[in-house]
Amino acid sequence: MASNFETEDDGDDRGLLSDRIRNALTDEIATGTLAAGAALDEQQLADRFGASRTPVREALRQLAAGGLVELRARRGGVVARMTPERIMEMFETVAEIEAICVRLATYRMTPLERSHLIELHDLSQPIVETGDFDAYDSFNRQFHEAIYHATHNSFLAEQAIAVRNRLNAFRRTQLRQGERLRRSRDEHEAIMQAIAEGDGEMASRRMRAHMLNAATSLSRFIEINKPGGV
Amino acid sequence: MASNFETEDDGDDRGLLSDRIRNALTDEIATGTLAAGAALDEQQLADRFGASRTPVREALRQLAAGGLVELRARRGGVVARMTPERIMEMFETVAEIEAICVRLATYRMTPLERSHLIELHDLSQPIVETGDFDAYDSFNRQFHEAIYHATHNSFLAEQAIAVRNRLNAFRRTQLRQGERLRRSRDEHEAIMQAIAEGDGEMASRRMRAHMLNAATSLSRFIEINKPGGV
DNA sequence: TCGATCGCATTTGCATACACAATCGATCGA
DNA sequence: TCGATCGATTGTGTATGCAAATGCGATCGA
Numbered sequence: 001m002a003s004n005f006e007t008e009d010d011g012d013d014r015g016l017l018s019d020r021i022r023n024a025l026t027d028e029i030a031t032g033t034l035a036a037g038a039a040l041d042e043q044q045l046a047d048r049f050g051a052s053r054t055p056v057r058e059a060l061r062q063l064a065a066g067g068l069v070e071l072r073a074r075r076g077g078v079v080a081r082m083t084p085e086r087i088m089e090m091f092e093t094v095a096e097i098e099a100i101c102v103r104l105a106t107y108r109m110t111p112l113e114r115s116h117l118i119e120l121h122d123l124s125q126p127i128v129e130t131g132d133f134d135a136y137d138s139f140n141r142q143f144h145e146a147i148y149h150a151t152h153n154s155f156l157a158e159q160a161i162a163v164r165n166r167l168n169a170f171r172r173t174q175l176r177q178g179e180r181l182r183r184s185r186d187e188h189e190a191i192m193q194a195i196a197e198g199d200g201e202m203a204s205r206r207m208r209a210h211m212l213n214a215a216t217s218l219s220r221f222i223e224i225n226k227p228g229g230v
Numbered sequence: 231m232a233s234n235f236e237t238e239d240d241g242d243d244r245g246l247l248s249d250r251i252r253n254a255l256t257d258e259i260a261t262g263t264l265a266a267g268a269a270l271d272e273q274q275l276a277d278r279f280g281a282s283r284t285p286v287r288e289a290l291r292q293l294a295a296g297g298l299v300e301l302r303a304r305r306g307g308v309v310a311r312m313t314p315e316r317i318m319e320m321f322e323t324v325a326e327i328e329a330i331c332v333r334l335a336t337y338r339m340t341p342l343e344r345s346h347l348i349e350l351h352d353l354s355q356p357i358v359e360t361g362d363f364d365a366y367d368s369f370n371r372q373f374h375e376a377i378y379h380a381t382h383n384s385f386l387a388e389q390a391i392a393v394r395n396r397l398n399a400f401r402r403t404q405l406r407q408g409e410r411l412r413r414s415r416d417e418h419e420a421i422m423q424a425i426a427e428g429d430g431e432m433a434s435r436r437m438r439a440h441m442l443n444a445a446t447s448l449s450r451f452i453e454i455n456k457p458g459g460v
Numbered sequence: 461t462c463g464a465t466c467g468c469a470t471t472t473g474c475a476t477a478c479a480c481a482a483t484c485g486a487t488c489g490a
Numbered sequence: 491t492c493g494a495t496c497g498a499t500t501g502t503g504t505a506t507g508c509a510a511a512t513g514c515g516a517t518c519g520a
Contacts, residue, residue, distance in 0.1 A: 015303075016303055016473075017473075017474070018473080018474090041501075042501075042502070043500095043501075043502095051474080051475085052474060052475045052476070053475085053476090053502090054284075054473080054474055054475065054476090055473080055474065055475095057288070057502090057503090058287070058288065058291055058473095061288055061291050061292055061295075062291060062295055065291075065292055065295030065296065066295065073245075073246055073481095073502085073503090074480090074481055074482065074501085074502055074503070075481095075482070075483090075501090075502080076501070076502070086384075086385060089383045089384060089385040089386065090385050092383055092386065093383065093385050093386040093389060096330045096334075096386070097327075097330075100326045100327075100330070104326075153319045153322055153323065154316075154319060155316060155319040155320050155323050156319065156322065156323040156326070159323060159389075159393065163389065246503075247503075247504070248503080248504090271470095271471080272471075272472070273470095273471075273472095281504080281505090282504060282505045282506070283472090283505085283506090284503080284504055284505065284506090285503080285504065285505095287472090287473090288503095303472085303473090303511095304471080304472050304473070304510085304511055304512060305471090305472080305511095305512070305513090306471070306472070306512095
């Protein structure tokens with residue numbers, strides 16, 4: 001077994017075991033290693049992580065609270081099963097929340113926050129040129145989170161991040177279409193324009209459209225490999 | 231879909247011990263029996279509920295995921311401490327989400343749902359007359375949840391209920407002002423009017439104002455017994 | 461007198477053990 | 491042959507025990 005010394009040799013060995021298991025499971029669900037509907041046996045997971053059932057249980061409870069897994073009393077847990085309809089509902093919800101955020105942010109952001117957002121947006125130009133999906137995904141996250149922050153409503157920002165992460169776990173390869181990348185940036189550009197003009201309502205509508213475009217892009221992907229299953 | 235037949239929410243003796251403890255703690259936090267900032271000792275709670283630490287731990291984890299308690303690693307948990315600023319942020323968030331819901335609901339609700347909502351609203355008239363706060367609170371919940379449901383976006387509805395419940399735990403005696411009761415119903419009336427006219431944007435603005443009025447009403451209450459903490 | 465360090469007590473985090481509920485298969489009955 | 495009921499097995503829910511970590515107090519030093 002792996003020796004658990006206090007010395008952190010490989011990364012984040014230093015934390016609560018239940019948290020590490022939770023993060024690992026989150027990743028595996030997000031990447032699809034754990035397919036939707038897959039049964040989650042506590043003992044089996046415990047063996048796999050070299051731990052006992054206790055931290056596994058706590059991890060599963062946390063994931064259940066986050067909506068990534070479903071726990072039925074005395075019947076074990078399964079990876080949350082997402083129907084296309086449900087995913088579209090989540091996208092719509094995220095789109096509406098993002099629309100709220102950008103509206104509030106437009107009216108409340110400080111000059112410093114605005115310049116930071118502009119800087120961030122400018123940075124995305126070369127990324128689109130190179131077509132680096134992962135880099136754009138990372139930028140995209142920063143861009144949107146900068147907007148959350150600029151609402152000056154930390155609770156709303158937390159909610160936005162939470163629901164976005166929850167969706168992220170099922171979004172995966174959504175941006176893997178070359179065209180979508182450029183269009184995404186164009187839409188950001190339009191949003192930035194509205195922000196610059198101080199038109200929160202306009203920014204809000206454009207953000208909603210931006211998110212729904214991403215949803216449409218994803219929906220094609222869903223149609224393609226319709227799992228139908230388990 | 232009502233897939234929640236397993237977990238009976240409250241009152242029932244016959245559920246999972248950890249769920250019962252979670253519900254009990256939720257109530258105690260909501261009613262203020264457990265003051266904000268109060269330390270939550272696992273063994274102590276276990277003794278009080280006549281259980282072992284295991285279900286108590288799971289309950290605490292779930293509450294932490296819901297934001298009602300804060301857990302610091304190896305340092306125990308405390309009841310989440312809400313500053314007035316934070317509560318106002320939560321109210322604003324709820325207001326915006328409610329505004330989303332009523333807009334979508336206006337455009338999507340079925341005739342049956344509309345008549346149900348009207349019926350519900352009419353029922354509130356005698357309640358206001360008698361000034362029964364608890365009855366109005368119950369009605370109010372039904373009214374808003376009917377709107378959530380009418381969005382035909384179950385994910386959004388779940389989010390709305392979750393964030394509303396989270397705020398509920400700190401709202402307590404907010405409606406205990408006779409005037410507020412009648413004004414609340416008047417605001418509902420205005421919202422119903424906008425819905426009847428099919429004007430989702432108008433309904434949305436009125437809903438936002440409605441929620442922010444409730445927040446203002448609460449803020450006075452907060453000012454009065456400003457706890458400052460422990 | 462004030463600060464720091466060491467040791468103790470309390471409490472969390474994890475492991476292990478046990479009991480009961482749910483599922484699955486087999487046997488019995490029609 | 492098909493259905494139902496009953497038992498065995500699997501796995502969750504809970505209890506208990508142990509070890510490490512944190513916080514506090516006392517003692518030592520300046």
